[in-house]
Amino acid sequence: MDSPKPAARSGGVVGILAFAGIVAALTQTLVVPLIGELPTMFDTSASNASWVITATLLAAAVATPVAGRLGDMYGKRRMLLVSLLPLILGSVVCALSSSVVPMIAGRGLQGLGMGVVPLGISLLRDVVPAEKLGSSIAIMSASMGVGGALGLPFSAAIAENASWRVLFWVVAALAVAVGTVIWFFVPAGRENSASGGFDVLGAIGLGAALICLLLGV
Numbered sequence: 001m002d003s004p005k006p007a008a009r010s011g012g013v014v015g016i017l018a019f020a021g022i023v024a025a026l027t028q029t030l031v032v033p034l035i036g037e038l039p040t041m042f043d044t045s046a047s048n049a050s051w052v053i054t055a056t057l058l059a060a061a062v063a064t065p066v067a068g069r070l071g072d073m074y075g076k077r078r079m080l081l082v083s084l085l086p087l088i089l090g091s092v093v094c095a096l097s098s099s100v101v102p103m104i105a106g107r108g109l110q111g112l113g114m115g116v117v118p119l120g121i122s123l124l125r126d127v128v129p130a131e132k133l134g135s136s137i138a139i140m141s142a143s144m145g146v147g148g149a150l151g152l153p154f155s156a157a158i159a160e161n162a163s164w165r166v167l168f169w170v171v172a173a174l175a176v177a178v179g180t181v182i183w184f185f186v187p188a189g190r191e192n193s194a195s196g197g198f199d200v201l202g203a204i205g206l207g208a209a210l211i212c213l214l215l216g217v
Helices: 009-028 038-042 046-074 074-096 098-128 130-161 165-185 200-216
Strands: none
Touching: 009 046, 009 074, 009 098, 009 130, 009 165, 038 046, 038 098, 046 074, 046 098, 074 098, 074 165, 098 130, 098 165, 130 165
């Protein structure tokens, strides 16, 4: 049986989930203003440094469809919180990096945090009244564009006035704050209704296809 939708709290839930999407999307463009300096910062080639951006995009492309299925199986709110963990860990790894390899690994972990967007949209279907659902999903979807757009001036301003490492500490702190408010204020939504298990081979195949397509592009 479906759990009741908390209409009185739906506006706050939409705001929290949209903010979560913005924080996750920040990572997509976070290092773009630094791309010219990355080879010097990490004593590496420009082609190696470009993976600092590419790794995040590839991880996000794989995480987005997989997170939705896992949310159906194990609970959307729970998987929202789980998706924030690699975002936090990846931000910390990037902030502490002194070479390009851990930086790329941290950026890949950050990309996995993009799973919060499809999970948030799915959760909205459970907790928002039908008459507000369309506009709420539009707001959540727009968070990807807003976060990506904010990432450029945000990172440029911090990099100009402080160490580039501050960028990643700020993102880690924002992700912790998002996880805290989700834990206390976002309802779990409907009971899990997904049948069957998780198709590991299908997920690997989908991920490989997406990576090959994006690398080709």
